[in-house]
Amino acid sequence: MEAKIGISQENQAGVALELSKLLADEFVLYTKTRNAHWNVEGPDFYSIHKFFESQYEQLDEIMDDVAERIRAIGHYAPATLKTYLALTHLSEEAPTSNNSTGYIKELLADHQTVIIHLRENINRFANEYNDLGSSDFITGLMETHEKMAWMLRAHLK
Template identity: 80%
Template sequence: MNKGIGITESSSAEIALELSKILADEFVLYTKTRNAHWNVEGADFYAIHKFFENQYEQLDEAMDDVAERIRAIGHYAPATLKIYLQLTHLSEESREDNDSAGYIKELLADHQTLIIHLRENINKFATEYHDLGTSDFITGLMETHEKMAWMLRAHLK
């Protein structure tokens, strides 16, 4: 069915697939941040526990925004763990130590992976798929992750 939004069916399907990969990355990163929030230990427990809470709340909002963007272009957002694990660029890590520095390094690496993936798609959405809306959307999402990564990096100084 033609959505009447100026994006071809084939382009919107490709955009939805790329956005689904981003949604999967957001979900995996959200889950890993929740894990850090629940399980961090150490002398800095309370401050870092609250810091991770702030981060997972931002990721929750990002997930919702990505899913709604998929719907806005006429597709259904994936919503199963199985599909997320098939689509994600990130890996599920299991940690033996629950120290804040270890969690922060792991989450920072994931944010950086996601930032690079988002940056690689900004021009692709605009030029290849003629979707400036999604290009602009993921630019904003990238900026959110850049700020979150900065906040994580600041804890490692």
């Protein structure tokens, strides 16, 4: 059944595509954070292992929220690895060593990429697609990623 929410079908499709790209980014970032959690080594192992766990738990919630937003505007959320890899702005490459600094730098760069793409779409969703709800939604996600990036940067001081 068509979602009659005051946004044209064409605009719903445009927002859904951008949210699908975001979902792909979140999934790749989640997977990379899980990898860091599982494989980090070094004298700071326990604390950084727990830190990465808190980050991937946040990303898990974000992925669910993004998928549900896609559904709320009348589209299906992508849910295959092939689709995620085709849509993502991120690389699934991992650092060559398993120390915390390498993982943190890689994850920080990915969060910053997500932040930039979110920021680029805030006004676009509101003005071009007339979807203030999705604009507000991704503004909140941007703020969450900014805080997560700050936490990562703090480990590099």
